[in-house]
Structure formats: structure tokens, C-alpha cells
């Protein structure tokens with residue numbers, strides 16, 4: 129055991145059983161008195177040097193330990209006028225923690241003093257009535273109090289939002305609570321009830337001034353790490369294999385990543401989705417992905433292109449017809465797309481082209497999911513999810529009175545916008561590689577080398593037909609590359625500088641023939657010319673123009 133005193137010789141030992149003794153000295157007259165154990169006088173030689181040291185520090189009172197056999201002694205000392213008074217007692221095994229602390233730590237009072245005066249801790253003590261009986265200087269300064277000013281006052285009058293009185297009543301400690309004087313938690317507070325004889329006699333409050341800064345530092349560090357993890361997760365999201373349906377949608381440009389994220393989010397939900405975007409951007413692939421990632425994926429997606437059908441057929445395709453309801457129909461009647469899509473998704477492509485009378489019927493079906501076949505007198509409830517797509521600007525159609533606003537709201541529970549190729553030219557290298565690989569796989573070709581200048585060259589071209597047109601141009605170039613390395617010249621075989629025109633000669637001719645046509649006129653003329661050039665084969669004409677068949681039908685009128 130460490131003390132500031134040498135060991136007392138055994139003959140001067142104070143036994144464990146000896147009781148408290150009082151020693152008194154008149155500093156001026158040197159007069160001494162001792163009361164208590166007769167053997168107390170025997171430790172005088174050990175106690176006095178410790179007392180002198182304490183006196184030299186000029187303190188009015190003190191606590192110190194003195195080593196003795198068989199037990200150490202605790203000395204409490206006071207200066208009263210010119211006299212010094214000491215209470216001396218041995219430390220026993222049953223002594224409380226404080227006494228043992230005092231007896232075993234030679235600088236025990238300095239430790240206690242540190243706690244009371246620490247700039248990082250504020251201490252206050254209330255009695256059982258919740259009145260302040262001690263408040264440390266640090267706490268006084270923080271609260272703007274003069275020394276001793278708050279003593280005897282209720283804690284909740286002096287300390288904003290104090291809970292000392294509550295802890296006196298409950299007797300339950302509150303450890304490490306955030307404390308706020310004015311709504312912003314800047315301190316950590318512990319309130320500890322002190323029990324004596326089975327009752328709460330007071331509460332010690334301890335406010336940590338340094339703690340919150342540490343907590344805030346940790347919080348900042350955790351936030352930094354969290355955002356780092358999120359960044360890695362985002363990166364991994366790109367690296368990790370995508371679901372197949374999303375992988376079919378080639379492209380990792382920022383707009384495509386955003387779109388894929390939205391698809392994942394929306395797919396799960398049973399809301400109608402309207403997919404918007406120019407012709408050939410991949411709206412159908414988006415619709416398929418929405419279905420494949422939805423809870424309805426076990427069933428087949430049911431699709432219908434509304435622009436590719438004459439109005440007379442559209443109604444029966446959508447809603448079906450009852451047996452014998454019209455001449456030329458199947459005898460046993462026919463199920464419509466909505467019924468076919470029971471527990472699945474129905475995808476209505478080119479929904480902006482739907483005739484007005486069918487818009488009304490469609491609205492009715494969307495409102496209550498009741499489908500009535502043509503010529504039938506009963507309707508049937510069908511559990512379908514609707515996904516629709518259009519290249520039209522729907523607000524313009526609605527403003528022109530060509531599309532019902534109420535139907536638009538029904539369709540567009542959520543709208544997804546598919547970016548045009550010009551908005552994501554950085555996807556061209558990936559699209560080029562994918563389309564080349566797919567073409568070669570289909571035709572059992574070896575994948576040719578792709579010239580380095582190819583992707584930048586393609587990115588410089590205009591792609592009014594978007595990805596569909598790009599794909600068609602790549603496949604055409606592959607055909608004429610005859611298995612050699614794919615180069616720019618394979619895209620320029622028509623001699624035109626711009627592949628967008630070169631692959632659509634009819635369109636180029638139409639543009640050159642008339643110096644002032646509107647774009648719509650140019651497109652219309654090009655469509656007619658292409659159909660004529662290709663012997664009336666609309667499928668081939670659409671391919672040659674780099675547009676969808678439905679788009680071609682629209683142009684032909």
C-alpha cells in the first residue's frame with residue numbers, strides 16, 4: 129500500500145479494533161491533547177509529518193491517509209483559529225468505499241478536489257427537498273452564478289430543465305442523458321440518487337462538458353463511414369449482377385441508372401405506370417422489366433400495341449367478345465387482353481393513339497376492373513395491373529382534347545421517363561458491344577474485332593430512331609463487314625456522311641427533294657417512299673427507316 133508516510137513500527141501499531149481518536153494541538157503554545165485510544169499517542173510520530181505537509185498547503189481542512197500496522201489510518205484535519213484538530217481512525221474491512229479510497233490513495237483529497245473543480249465536469253448536489261446544497265465552481269460559472277449564490281434554492285429554479293427533484297422522488301438514476309438548456313443538446317448529464325438508511329437523502333448531478341464533443345466527433349465519423357458504405361454499395365450495385373430483366377436494358381449512364389432504380393422501386397407496387405419516351409428508346413423493355421420484377425411475374429405479360437390495330441379490332445382485342453356476337457368472329461367467342469392478364473400485367477403500348485370511344489370504355493375498366501366482353505351481358509372482375517406507354521407528349525394531347533384527362537390520371541399512377549439516346553451517348557459503346565454479341569450469337573458468327581474509332585463515330589451521329597435505329601445500323605454494318613473487323617466504313621456504305629440518313633435512303637431523298645418541308649411532311653413522305661421502294665413491305669420499310677412499325681403506320685395515316 130502506498131502512503132506518504134513510512135511504516136509505523138509494530139510496537140506502535142494501532143489495532144483494528146481501536147476506536148476513533150481526537151488529537152488537538154495549539155500551534156502557538158505547542159500544547160497537545162489526545163482523546164480516545166491510549167495507543168493513539170503511539171502513532172503521533174507518523175501523523176505529525178503528514179499534518180505539517182497538509183498545513184504547508186494552507187488549506188482550512190484536509191483528509192489524508194497514514195500507513196500503520198496492521199491497518200492504515202485516515203486523518204481528517206481542520207484548522208480552527210490558531211489550533212489544529214485531527215480525527216484519526218483506523219481503516220477497517222467494513223469501511224465504506226470512501227474511507228477505503230481515502231486510506232489507500234495518498235493524494236485522495238487532490239482526486240476529490242479535481243472532481244469538484246474539473247473544467248470538464250460540473251457537480252451539483254440536492255438534498256431530499258430538491259434544494260441545492262452544493263454546486264461546483266465550474267457549474268456555477270456555466271450557469272452564470274456567483275459562488276454560493278444558488279445554495280439552498282430549489283434546483284429547478286436555478287438549473288434550466290433540471291430533473292434533480294424528479295430523481296429525488298423516483299430514486300431511479302438517470303445515466304448519460306442528453307441535456308439541453310435551450311433545445312439543443314450540448315451536454316451529457318447523469319443524476320444519481322444517494323441512499324442512506326433505505327431512503328433517498330439527496331441526488332448528485334454530474335454534467336459532462338467534454339462528452340458531447342466526443343459524441344459529436346463520433347457521430348461525424350459514423351456519418352462519414354455511412355456515406356462511404358453507401359458509396360461502395362452504389363458502386364457494388366453497378367458491379368453486382370443486375371436482375372436479368374434490367375440487364376436486358378443496356379446502359380449504365382446516369383439517366384439509365386436512375387431509371388433502373390425507379391423501375392425496381394415501382395415494380396413492387398400495384399400502381400398503374402405510364403412509360404414516356406421517344407420512339408425506339410426501349411419502353412417495351414421497361415414494361416417487361418416492371419412485370420418481371422413485380423409479384424405478378426409468375427404469369428405472362430400480356431401486351432397490345434394500340435396503334436398497330438385498326439379501331440374496329442381494338443375493342444374486341446382489349447375486351448374480348450361473346451359467342452356469336454359478330455360475323456367473322458370465333459363461334460365460341462374470344463377472351464380479351466384484360467381477361468388474359470388476370471393476376472398478371474397488361475401492357476398497352478402507344479396508348480396515346482387510342483380512339484376517343486375506346487378511351488371511355490378503357491376508363492370504365494380501369495375504374496372498377498370489371499371487364500365486359502362485346503355482346504355479353506355480364507361483366508367479370510379481373511385482377512390486372514396496367515402498364516402503358518406512349519411516345520406522345522400527353523399534356524399536349526390532353527390540351528388538344530385528343531386524350532381524356534380522367535383517363536390520363538388513371539393511367540399515370542406513376543410516370544417513368546425513358547431517356548432518348550442523345551441524352552445518354554455514353555451508353556453507345558455498351559450498346560454497340562451488346563448488339564454485336566447478340567447478332568453474332570444468333571447467326572453463329574465469331575464476334576469480330578470492333579475498331580476503336582467506332583463508338584466515338586457512332587456517338588457523333590444523329591439517332592432520331594434512338595436505340596432501335598442504332599441496333600438496326602449495327603446489324604446492317606455487321607452484315608456488310610462479312611466477319612472482318614467492324615469499322616466505320618461499314619456504316620458508310622451508302623456514301624453519306626451521316627449514318628442516320630445513310631441507313632434511311634428514302635428519308636434522305638425526301639429531305640433533299642424539298643428544301644422547305646416541315647419535319648412531319650418529310651417523315652410522311654419518307655415513309656411512303658420507303659414502303660413503295662420495298663414493294664409494300666411495311667416491316668422492312670420500318671426497319672429501313674429505323675422506326676417502329678406502329679410509328680410507320682402513324683406516318684402513313
Ligand SMILES: Nc1ncnc2c1ncn2[C@@H]1O[C@H](COP(=O)(O)OP(=O)(O)OP(=O)(O)O)[C@@H](O)[C@H]1O
Pocket residue numbers: 376377378379405406407408409410411412413414477517518519595596597599675676678679
Ligand atoms: N436500353 C436498351 N438496351 C437494349 N436494347 C434496347 C434498349 N432500348 C431499346 N432497345 C432495343 O431497341 C428496340 C426498340 O425498343 P422498344 O420497342 O422497347 O422501344 P419503344 O420505346 O417501345 O419504341 P416505340 O415507341 O417505337 O414502340 C428493341 O429492339 C429493343 O431491344
